[in-house]
Amino acid sequence: MRRMSWFNITSLTLGFAFLYLPMLILIIFSFNESKLVTVWAGFSTKWYGELLSNGAFLDAAWVTLKVAFLSSTMATVLGTMAAIVMVRSGRFAGRTLFSGMIYAPMVMPEVITGLSLLLLFISLNVDRGVMTIVLAHTTFSMCYVSVVVSSRLVSFDQSLEEAALDLGCSPFQAFRLVTLPIIAPAVISGWLLAFTLSLDDLVIASFTAGPSATTLPMKIWSSVRLGVSPEINALSTLMILIVTVGVVGASLINKRNVVRQRREEAAAAKLA
Amino acid sequence: MALDVFAPWNDPDAKPLIQFKNVSKRFGDFTAIDDLTVDIFEREFFALLGPSGCGKTTMMRMLAGFETPTEGNILLAGQDIAPVPPNKRAVNMMFQSYALFPHLSIWDNIAFGLKRDKMPKDQIAARVEEMLRLTRMEKFASRKPHQVSGGQRQRVALARSLAKAPKLLLLDEPLGALDKKLRQDTQFELMDIQEKTGTTFVIVTHDQEEAMTVASRVAVMDHGQIVQVATPDVIYEAPNSTYVADFIGEVNLMKGKADPQGDSLQMHWAEGQPAVVGSPLAGASKGQDVHYAIRPEKVSISAEKPVDAANAVQGKVLDIAYLGNISTYHVELAGGQIIKAQAANNRRISRRAFTWEDQVWLSWTATAGVFLER
Numbered sequence: 001m002r003r004m005s006w007f008n009i010t011s012l013t014l015g016f017a018f019l020y021l022p023m024l025i026l027i028i029f030s031f032n033e034s035k036l037v038t039v040w041a042g043f044s045t046k047w048y049g050e051l052l053s054n055g056a057f058l059d060a061a062w063v064t065l066k067v068a069f070l071s072s073t074m075a076t077v078l079g080t081m082a083a084i085v086m087v088r089s090g091r092f093a094g095r096t097l098f099s100g101m102i103y104a105p106m107v108m109p110e111v112i113t114g115l116s117l118l119l120l121f122i123s124l125n126v127d128r129g130v131m132t133i134v135l136a137h138t139t140f141s142m143c144y145v146s147v148v149v150s151s152r153l154v155s156f157d158q159s160l161e162e163a164a165l166d167l168g169c170s171p172f173q174a175f176r177l178v179t180l181p182i183i184a185p186a187v188i189s190g191w192l193l194a195f196t197l198s199l200d201d202l203v204i205a206s207f208t209a210g211p212s213a214t215t216l217p218m219k220i221w222s223s224v225r226l227g228v229s230p231e232i233n234a235l236s237t238l239m240i241l242i243v244t245v246g247v248v249g250a251s252l253i254n255k256r257n258v259v260r261q262r263r264e265e266a267a268a269a270k271l272a
Numbered sequence: 273m274a275l276d277v278f279a280p281w282n283d284p285d286a287k288p289l290i291q292f293k294n295v296s297k298r299f300g301d302f303t304a305i306d307d308l309t310v311d312i313f314e315r316e317f318f319a320l321l322g323p324s325g326c327g328k329t330t331m332m333r334m335l336a337g338f339e340t341p342t343e344g345n346i347l348l349a350g351q352d353i354a355p356v357p358p359n360k361r362a363v364n365m366m367f368q369s370y371a372l373f374p375h376l377s378i379w380d381n382i383a384f385g386l387k388r389d390k391m392p393k394d395q396i397a398a399r400v401e402e403m404l405r406l407t408r409m410e411k412f413a414s415r416k417p418h419q420v421s422g423g424q425r426q427r428v429a430l431a432r433s434l435a436k437a438p439k440l441l442l443l444d445e446p447l448g449a450l451d452k453k454l455r456q457d458t459q460f461e462l463m464d465i466q467e468k469t470g471t472t473f474v475i476v477t478h479d480q481e482e483a484m485t486v487a488s489r490v491a492v493m494d495h496g497q498i499v500q501v502a503t504p505d506v507i508y509e510a511p512n513s514t515y516v517a518d519f520i521g522e523v524n525l526m527k528g529k530a531d532p533q534g535d536s537l538q539m540h541w542a543e544g545q546p547a548v549v550g551s552p553l554a555g556a557s558k559g560q561d562v563h564y565a566i567r568p569e570k571v572s573i574s575a576e577k578p579v580d581a582a583n584a585v586q587g588k589v590l591d592i593a594y595l596g597n598i599s600t601y602h603v604e605l606a607g608g609q610i611i612k613a614q615a616a617n618n619r620r621i622s623r624r625a626f627t628w629e630d631q632v633w634l635s636w637t638a639t640a641g642v643f644l645e646r
Contacts, residue, residue, distance in 0.1 A: 168359045
């Protein structure tokens with residue numbers, strides 16, 4: 001392997017420092033003994049203990065997980081359906097418009113999305129609570145699912161589905177028994193992505209939440225306005241941990257599949 | 273010809289399994305199939321042969337149910353199959369890419385269609401075992417498709433499409449992905465399996481050798497039409513057009529004016545060259561434009577003018593293609609026409625009689641070639 005030049009090492013260090021130093025500091029101070037956030041007074045895990053006995057935080061965490069689970073599941077169903085239509089239906093009038101409209105929420109400012117959803121809910125006279133946050137999160141995360149799933153579907157050999165039909169499947173059976181199992185890794189990645197997006201959303205949740213439902217990011221934001229406490233640091237560290245495990249897990253699953261497939265194909269080639 | 277030879281197409285009472293009746297298929301402005309009518313009989317091994325884009329794959333996809341004809345009817349055992357969706361047809365297809373389900377084992381791939389039919393479990397197992405035996409894949413039943421070689425995948429695809437015992441099996445370029453040696457072995461295997469199972473096979477291929485080897489009849493296609501349907505030997509020996517003659521194997525084509533002479537036909541084709549003599553062409557009148565097709569292996573090459581040959585022309589050797597077992601001599605005649613002649617290399621190459629620039633005589637009998645109208 002080639003040795004890296006000093007220039008490259010410096011660039012790499014600076015880049016990573018820029019990305020991860022803030023989080024590193026947050027993680028370090030979550031283990032701080034002192035109540036003062038910026039003064040180090042020795043190692044301790046007491047803030048994690050206090051966090052667990054704080055009912056308000058636990059409630060918010062529960063709401064967040066519920067919202068993330070429901071919205072990512074709905075987004076996965078809708079996003080996969082949208083992806084199938086966009087990839088399979090070929091050319092039709094207004095196709096570009098439709099695909100643009102599916103992906104537009106990705107670049108739409110969150111404030112706009114949140115505000116418009118708020119206005120919709122008010123005009124429909126819907127009580128704002130967990131369900132409204134779920135709906136809001138579904139709308140903005142389904143486009144991410146759709147992107148992930150359609151990139152897999154593009155390389156999907158359509159004759160597999162035709163073979164299923166040919167062997168006696170109804171179109172729905174063909175999807176359930178052949179297409180879905182094959183694109184499952186992409187669907188799962190999409191679900192994980194939607195889950196993490198929902199987990200850390202503050203803006204849209206703030207617009208669409210009611211007094212009965214507060215998500216964790218909202219709770220953190222409101223308590224930070226009264227001053228940063230080490231408890232928040234501990235909580236944030238836990239969230240970083242969850243998100244990291246999720247993302248690393250998803251990419252490991254993907255990578256392992258690829259590696260295994262290559263190895264088996266190589267073995268088959270040798271056999272031939 | 274003996275009476276027990278399999279030739280239902282010559283029997284006026286035989287009922288065809290598949291009938292294409294004036295079928296056309298258009299994709300927008302493009303006509304893939306143009307007013308096509310053909311009958312395919314039970315137990316036949318029928319080959320659709322043609323260059324890419326000639327409509328052979330579209331014909332097959334219409335039989336499978338993935339396309340519907342724009343005009344005309346397709347009958348399977350006398351019934352119009354247009355309204356029948358692919359999953360309800362007694363037709364199975366072996367895909368060019370094999371389309372094996374990568375997430376299922378080879379056993380489950382073969383069982384896939386049987387399970388859809390709600391067949392009892394023990395019968396499914398028995399049928400799968402039978403298919404595995406037929407294709408000699410017993411040892412690999414628990415592997416996934418990407419864990420076996422290309423030739424084995426091809427056999428699994430065949431087993432899967434045969435498992436439901438279809439009335440008709442469609443094979444879309446089934447051997448395209450295999451190397452030449454394996455392809456030849458597999459061709460014989462296919463014929464063997466076709467005979468054992470008694471299934472009607474329709475194969476799509478662009479490889480003329482493959483079509484000639486496996487098929488009971490070959491349909492040569494061009495631009496959405498069938499140019500000729502016949503047994504491989506008729507296609508080769510008596511093509512009905514220069515297109516067919518040229519598409520199948522190597523051929524020398526000459527063009528000239530017809531001159532009927534009683535029970536033979538002469539063709540004047542060049543100033544100062546003797547007329548080509550051959551069997552008559554029905555309906556050819558004097559002075560009409562005709563083509564003459566003769567296969568290189570039917571042309572003899574010699575140093576001296578043969579005494580009693582019906583056709584003999586002189587020329588010089590321009591090129592020699594040495595193919596091991598045979599050599600093809602490209603001989604240029606006085607008018608510039610090049611005739612290919614093939615000779616078996618029954619002596620070692622160092623003892624070869626002719627070399628470049630040699631003056632040679634080419635000769636062939638009166639029945640060796642055919643006159644063609646177009």
